[in-house]
Amino acid sequence: MTKRTTAKETAESMAKRQREISVSEFFLKNRHLLGFDNPRKAIMTAVKEAVDNSLDACEEAGILPEVAVELRQVADARFLVLVRDNGPGIVRSQIPKVFAKLLYGSKFHRLRMSRGQQGIGISAAGMYGQLTTGAATLIHSKTQNAPLARRIAVQIDTRSNKPAVLSDEETDWLPAFAPEEEGGEPVVASHGTQVSIEMTAQYVRGRLSVDEYLKQCAIANPHLRLHFRVSLLKKEKGASAAILEEGAWQTYKRATRSLPPAVEAIRPHPHGVELGVLMQMLKDSSARTLKGALEDDFSRVSARMALEICSRAGLNPKTPPARVAHREMEALYAAIQETRLMRPPMDCLSPIGEQQILAGLRKEVPADFYTAVTRSPEVYRGNPFLIEVGLAYAKPGENPDLGAEDSVRVMRLANRVPLLYMGGACAITQALEDVNWKSYGLCQPKGGLPLGPMVLVVHMASVWVPFTSESKEAIAHYPEILKETTMALQEVGRRLSAYLGKRKRLAEAERKRSYIEKYIPHLALGLKDILALSEKQKMEVEAVLTQMLQRSRPES
Amino acid sequence: MKKPAKQHAAAAPEGIGKEAASRKIAAAAAEIHADIMRKGKKPSMDFPVRSLSNVKYDVQRGHFEILGKKSTRTLSYHTVKTFAQSMRLLATTKNDLLDRDDIAGKREVYYNSKSWGECRFDAQPESDTLLDDMEAMLGINREQLGYIPEERGGDVCGELVVVDKDPVSGEDVRINCARLGSGAWSIPSRVEHLRFETKAKLVLVVETASLFQRLVHHRYFERANCVLISMSGVPTRACRRFIRRLSDDQKLPVLAFTDGDPYGYCNIYRTLKAGSGQAAHINRFFCVPQAHYLGVTPQDILDYHLEDATHPLEDVDVKRAKDALKNDPFILHHKEWQAVLTQMLKMGVRIEQQAFAKHGLNFVLEVYLPEKLKKGKFLP
Numbered sequence: 055m056t057k058r059t060t061a062k063e064t065a066e067s068m069a070k071r072q073r074e075i076s077v078s079e080f081f082l083k084n085r086h087l088l089g090f091d092n093p094r095k096a097i098m099t100a101v102k103e104a105v106d107n108s109l110d111a112c113e114e115a116g117i118l119p120e121v122a123v124e125l126r127q128v129a130d131a132r133f134l135v136l137v138r139d140n141g142p143g144i145v146r147s148q149i150p151k152v153f154a155k156l157l158y159g160s161k162f163h164r165l166r167m168s169r170g171q172q173g174i175g176i177s178a179a180g181m182y183g184q185l186t187t188g189a190a191t192l193i194h195s196k197t198q199n200a201p202l203a204r205r206i207a208v209q210i211d212t213r214s215n216k217p218a219v220l221s222d223e224e225t226d227w228l229p230a231f232a233p234e235e236e237g238g239e240p241v242v243a244s245h246g247t248q249v250s251i252e253m254t255a256q257y258v259r260g261r262l263s264v265d266e267y268l269k270q271c272a273i274a275n276p277h278l279r280l281h282f283r284v285s286l287l288k289k290e291k292g293a294s295a296a297i298l299e300e301g302a303w304q305t306y307k308r309a310t311r312s313l314p315p316a317v318e319a320i321r322p323h324p325h326g327v328e329l330g331v332l333m334q335m336l337k338d339s340s341a342r343t344l345k346g347a348l349e350d351d352f353s354r355v356s357a358r359m360a361l362e363i364c365s366r367a368g369l370n371p372k373t374p375p376a377r378v379a380h381r382e383m384e385a386l387y388a389a390i391q392e393t394r395l396m397r398p399p400m401d402c403l404s405p406i407g408e409q410q411i412l413a414g415l416r417k418e419v420p421a422d423f424y425t426a427v428t429r430s431p432e433v434y435r436g437n438p439f440l441i442e443v444g445l446a447y448a449k450p451g452e453n454p455d456l457g458a459e460d461s462v463r464v465m466r467l468a469n470r471v472p473l474l475y476m477g478g479a480c481a482i483t484q485a486l487e488d489v490n491w492k493s494y495g496l497c498q499p500k501g502g503l504p505l506g507p508m509v510l511v512v513h514m515a516s517v518w519v520p521f522t523s524e525s526k527e528a529i530a531h532y533p534e535i536l537k538e539t540t541m542a543l544q545e546v547g548r549r550l551s552a553y554l555g556k557r558k559r560l561a562e563a564e565r566k567r568s569y570i571e572k573y574i575p576h577l578a579l580g581l582k583d584i585l586a587l588s589e590k591q592k593m594e595v596e597a598v599l600t601q602m603l604q605r606s607r608p609e610s
Numbered sequence: 611m612k613k614p615a616k617q618h619a620a621a622a623p624e625g626i627g628k629e630a631a632s633r634k635i636a637a638a639a640a641e642i643h644a645d646i647m648r649k650g651k652k653p654s655m656d657f658p659v660r661s662l663s664n665v666k667y668d669v670q671r672g673h674f675e676i677l678g679k680k681s682t683r684t685l686s687y688h689t690v691k692t693f694a695q696s697m698r699l700l701a702t703t704k705n706d707l708l709d710r711d712d713i714a715g716k717r718e719v720y721y722n723s724k725s726w727g728e729c730r731f732d733a734q735p736e737s738d739t740l741l742d743d744m745e746a747m748l749g750i751n752r753e754q755l756g757y758i759p760e761e762r763g764g765d766v767c768g769e770l771v772v773v774d775k776d777p778v779s780g781e782d783v784r785i786n787c788a789r790l791g792s793g794a795w796s797i798p799s800r801v802e803h804l805r806f807e808t809k810a811k812l813v814l815v816v817e818t819a820s821l822f823q824r825l826v827h828h829r830y831f832e833r834a835n836c837v838l839i840s841m842s843g844v845p846t847r848a849c850r851r852f853i854r855r856l857s858d859d860q861k862l863p864v865l866a867f868t869d870g871d872p873y874g875y876c877n878i879y880r881t882l883k884a885g886s887g888q889a890a891h892i893n894r895f896f897c898v899p900q901a902h903y904l905g906v907t908p909q910d911i912l913d914y915h916l917e918d919a920t921h922p923l924e925d926v927d928v929k930r931a932k933d934a935l936k937n938d939p940f941i942l943h944h945k946e947w948q949a950v951l952t953q954m955l956k957m958g959v960r961i962e963q964q965a966f967a968k969h970g971l972n973f974v975l976e977v978y979l980p981e982k983l984k985k986g987k988f989l990p
Contacts, residue, residue, distance in 0.1 A: 566687050573694040576729035580697025584639040584704055
């Protein structure tokens with residue numbers, strides 16, 4: 055081995071190469087964290103982020119949502135993704151930031167049940183498009199009060215995480231949707247937003263497709279009218295260029311015209327706050343005393359409780375909150391954990407509701423038996439949440455989508471958003487596999503999902519859904535969440551078991567009835583032959599015997 | 611040699627005519643019809659239980675007599691198919707066999723049901739069982755109902771003239787069983803009409819056809835002045851009835867010569883003498899209570915030095931012997947037979963009739979049989 059001398063780095067030389075990494079740059083390199091791992095998944099994620107935003111905006115503005123999703127193939131592996139809604143629109147000045155700046159949004163800074171949480175999604179979709187095609191994100195938006203819509207093309211400056219506006223003009227655009235009735239006039243709304251992003255993408259149907267996402271979306275949001283169209287390039291034999299073939303609109307109708315009740319944002323519950331966040335909150339507090347900060351910035355802390363926390367921590371309640379030292383902060387954090395507090399307010403949750411889940415399932419899943427359970431709210435880490443489960447069981451062989459020998463279809467929803475990927479890492483899947491479905495009359499391979507012609511919808515509603523990653527695909531395994539999910543599943547399982555039991559008894563009764571009816575004529579014929587009865591007498595014997603046997607049969 | 615003990619004259623099983631049998635079926639059907647239509651209750655059929663658990667060994671009469679245990683088949687969801695099949699079988703028996711004076715084999719019954727649609731028998735054991743049920747329910751053996759057995763009844767050779775009738779002309783046909791050349795006469799399925807003329811002193815019944823051939827070949831029946839009958843395994847009803855009638859009619863003693871194994875003792879000989887559990891309801895006709903057992907006994911193995919011509923008992927033999935010692939009413943009645951089975955289990959071997967060939971092919975007819983007959987000691 056030869057000794058080689060290498061120039062040693064100095065702190066100064068290293069410092070030259072140390073510089074800030076923008077959030078955009080980080081996600082550009084780690085786009086799988088946001089759900090843009092591959093072209094197939096990217097198109098689904100883009101649609102999902104846009105639809106989530108549309109629904110959140112509509113519901114917040116009290117508008118019955120209508121959303122159109124269009125996929126237009128531009129080249130072999132390139133699509134234009136268009137999502138259009140009848141939402142309130144976005145004021146001109148906000149548009150660039152909303153669509154071309156990561157971690158910009160209205161939802162991160164409050165604890166309120168909504169689909170979006172972080173302000174990453176739609177900008178990430180635009181960034182992915184920009185990265186793969188170089189094209190800008192094009193936004194049309196019309197608010198109620200503005201006379202005309204804006205048409206803005208933006209790109210994201212990944213270095214600085216700032217939007218770059220490429221063009222900005224007025225236009226007389228209005229969001230239009232497929233007609234209510236076939237052959238009717240298109241439905242035109244007076245306000246709304248449309249985002250279109252061109253990206254490298256692949257469109258495939260199946261379990262992990264845009265189609266499946268939208269279908270589940272329609273089930274989870276029975277108040278949504280949803281349109282979907284795919285237009286693909288078709289190349290005729292001998293033709294030099296491919297021609298875009300306009301797809302037909304597919305519409306998911308509404309099952310209800312009532313919007314989910316508006317939900318309030320809540321202040322954080324002390325038990326759900328971690329030390330770092332606690333420090334930040336006290337630092338930022340506008341209250342003048344520690345006691346005041348505890349009362350004002352957190353939920354469920356009364357004046358008495360604030361004093362109790364302070365005394366337990368050995369702190370003066372009158373200390374200005376920003377002056378609490380780090381060591382005292384730890385004592386305060388411990389004191390909060392030790393203090394019994396009321397559970398956080400629960401009216402911040404808006405479940406889909408048993409009736410609406412049933413309506414959604416009936417609309418999209420032909421089946422024989424439907425049931426739904428909405429559990430009471432519970433708390434994990436200081437965050438209120440609740441679990442809902444819907445179940446649709448088809449008669450074996452009657453719904454071609456649901457094989458009797460296949461695993462049951464699971465639709466995981468978090469705040470009404472379908473989760474398609476990473477099912478294996480999700481608490482919902484874990485709970486599903488932990489339930490003993492055999493005791494409810496289903497087959498279940500060891501440690502797996504049950505088998506049967508069945509769809510299960512599991513919805514977690516919370517002010518903060520604990521996803522395992524930023525791409526929001528799997529719910530983390532908090533024991534409280536697992537327990538609630540398990541109990542909800544067991545409840546629908548018991549109902550399913552009752553239904554299956556009844557169906558089995560009916561089938562058995564029917565089988566016995568036909569069995570009896572098969573042989574009684576032969577018995578009567580034998581008697582007729584021996585005793586030389588008339589045809590009429592034979593019929594009488596048959597009638598009496600049939601009645602006799604049917605009557606005495608158990609459980610008929 | 612002992613003359614056979616005086617037996618109760620066995621009434622002929624054909625005591626009932628075809629018209630009477632037909633009427634009996636009609637009466638059974640009428641009762642079922644009345645249950646349904648007039649009494650409004652579920653019809654049922656009663657059958658005597660046919661197994662060794664429902665027989666007792668009637669020492670006086672010398673055969674298995676059926677006890678009172680009955681099984682009742684009441685019409686229900688579970689029995690409706692069998693019930694319907696029984697009813698159609700009864701109808702066929704009455705209308706097609708009895709009223710038309712026709713006959714049918716068991717297998718023909720099975721095929722005949724193929725015209726019954728849903729009600730057909732899926733396999734012959736089903737129809738065989740219902741046939742047995744019907745015979746037990748009516749108390750009339752199936753031969754009288756017009757059903758003929760498929761198995762051969764057994765072969766006869768020896769100092770005997772059988773007087774049969776020509777089925778067409780009704781003329782007497784005389785069969786001299788000593789003048790059949792190298793062959794033998796087959797026992798027909800119905801034997802009630804036969805008459806006998808003989809000067810023989812004895813009926814010797816053998817299990818295997820090959821030993822029967824040897825005895826016939828050497829005209830052993832002349833030497834021993836006997837009638838030879840081959841059973842080929844467990845004797846058929848016709849064979850048992852033929853031996854019974856011959857023995858009753860001509861006051862002849864009957865001796866059985868089988869393989870020396872539990873099957874030969876408990877199945878072949880016991881069925882010949884006392885009847886079977888399966889046919890418990892008709893044993894009184896189909897048994898030969900006056901029969902005695904000649905051999906081969908376990909003691910013969912020792913007496914004739916045949917230890918090296920034996921085979922070890924197999925599991926099935928041991929099981930059969932132990933089962934008989936525990937459950938067979940006939941064995942339980944006879945201490946001698948218990949001793950034989952116990953001795954056999956202890957020796958752990960069985961022996962075949964042909965084993966005497968060890969001492970020469972004709973040792974069996976030149977030494978063994980004459981010595982045994984001279985000694986005159988037989989098992990009951």
